[in-house]
Amino acid sequence: MNVLLALLLAASATSAPAPRTFRVDYFHTGNATEERFSLDRLVVEPLPWPGSPSRAIDETNLGKYLFEVRDRDTNRLLYSRGFASIYGEWETTPEAREVNRTFHESLRFPTPEKPVQVILKKRAKDNSFREVWSLTVDPKDMFVDPSEPASPGALVKLLDNGPPADKVDFLILGDGYTEKERARFEKDARRLVDILFTFSPFKERKQDFNVWGLMPASRQSGISRPSTGIYRDSPVGATYDAFGSERYVLTFENRRFRDIASFAPYEFVEILVNGNTYGGGGIFGLYSTVAADNLWSPYVFVHEFGHHFAGLADEYYTSESAYAPAEDRVEPWEKNVTALLDPSRLKWKDLVAANTPLPTPWKKEEYENHAREVQKERRRIRAERRPESEMDALFTAQRDWEEQFLSKQQYSGKVGAFEGAMYEARGYYRPQLDCVMFTRDRVPFCSVCQRAISEVIDLYAGKGAKGTKKAP
Incomplete structure (x- = not known):
């Protein structure tokens, strides 16, 4: 019996079968000053909804969106989630x-059961949420598409701790x-999942997770890297050079991504790309x-999953960024950075x-001087298309210097407000001197990041979690 069929049978065996997963696909169009939304399609995915009815309402206050x-007749809130895009x-x-662009997104x-x-x-600058789009969805509409996309291959259980509704469901998507590299994918996936659960609080909450693996076979090995003239039509569409940043890997093929991922129960996804x-x-x-x-x-893997899973902000500020500097100091919604130093509001x-x-004082200028030299060498290595081993050696030397330097600071290991975060040297502060979200050093998530991660785990798998309204 394949895993997909087993999940469907398990859902139907209960006294109250879980509803299927519904998806609204839409287009998000605009520029820096205006945005618009338009419906693409309404989809019923192949699998039952993986979440728990008792955790339908999101009260974490995370996300830009x-x-x-809401029930169309009563306006009762049935489900909510914060997210970024x-x-x-x-x-x-x-x-x-300068230009308009369109991106494909999904809810x-x-x-x-009814409209x-x-x-x-x-989110506005004052951190309140304001409505930007609304549509009525009738699940019985003739244009709701329940068809099953082409199967991407077998679903692999990498970590099985119980029914999806009771766990955080995490998909590793290759x-x-x-096809000849399928065994390598599974080996890579298991290796990185094992590493994730050595970091607190994931380590202590491992029993609250299911981890799944799914690998649609690619015709060619590897993914696109336009800056070097490499293009691949990989199944999920992942590519280097997103927004012109050579290290930034994204897929802009949301519809393909969602159709493939729909063959697994998931709330979170890691796209594992075949590249060095x-x-x-x-x-x-x-x-x-x-x-x-x-x-x-x-x-x-661990750093980027921190972004995806708990909305953690980048705490570093010396690396080059694709984003324009903030015009004013708006308080970030992310829980591990701040622009406010008022002790009563921190x-x-x-x-x-x-x-x-x-x-909190630290030898910031000395750190920045060293970082500038590293960035200069990093740009040279990429410009000359030097072997990846040279970049590895540079990062190793940087890590060794930073670990020694930061560990000797007066307030190392203490929670305070250390200036420098969110790609900016001034005006934003991080909670601790070092953290997974700040450097490549061999350090844990800081105390604030760990608390934020735990809150999200509780939303999906915590005992007695808030938000007990019944799901639709």
Whole structure:
């Protein structure tokens, strides 16, 4: 019996079978100052909804966007989730000030029994959510598409801890692996999953996760890397050079991605790409990516999953970024960075010792001088298309220097407010001197990041979680 059939039978065997997964596919169009939305299609996916009815409402206050599903007759809130998007990142790039672009996106929720209102909201500068789009969805509409896409291959259980509704369901989705490389994909997936669960709080909450593997076979090995003239029509469409950043790996083929992923129960997805060039990416509530064969894939995997899983912000600020500098200091919605130094309003004030000064001093200028030299050498290696081994050696030397330098600071290991975060040297602060979200050093997630991750685990698998309204 294949895994897909087993999941369907398990759902139907209960007294109250789980509804199927419903998906709204839409187009998100605009630029840096305006955006529009238009419906593409309504889809019923092959598998039952993987979530729990008791955890239908999202109260984490994460994400640049939030969508709600409300009963059309009573306006009762049935389901909600915060998320981020590729468009939400692109609109902050210089390109968005010059041209319009369209991105394909999706909203997934339990198939309702009767018409619902789907409301999309966007976060304003004051961090409130404001409605930007709304549509009525009738699950019995003749244009709702229940057809099953072509199968991407066998679903593999990498970690099985119980029914999907009771667990965080995490899908490892391979891209750029040929059929002959299927065993390599599974080996890569198991290796990186094992590494993830050595980091707290994932380590302590491992029993709350199911992990699945899915690998649609690619005709050619590898993925696209336009900066070097390499193009591949890989099944999921992952590519280096997203937004012109050589290390940024994304797929812009959302419809293909969603159809393939629909063959697994999932709430979170890692796109594991077959390549050895340093790279990856992560977008909250969408997916994260990593190049599997690079020396730094364990770090990139965990770091980018932090973005995707818990909406953690980048705490580094010395690497080049595709995003334009912020015009003003808006308080970030991410829980591990802040622009506010008022002790009474600090997001993590309960973790700061009374004798820790705010802002918290550290030898910032010395760190930045070293980082500039590293970035200069990094640009040279890429410009001259030097072997990846040279980049690995550079990063190793950088890690060794940073570990020693940061560990000797007066407030190393303490929670405070250290200036430098979110790609900017001034005005944004991170909770601890070092963290998975700050460097490639061999360090854990900081205390604030760990708390944010735990909150998301609780949303999907926690005991007595808030949001007990019944799903549609």
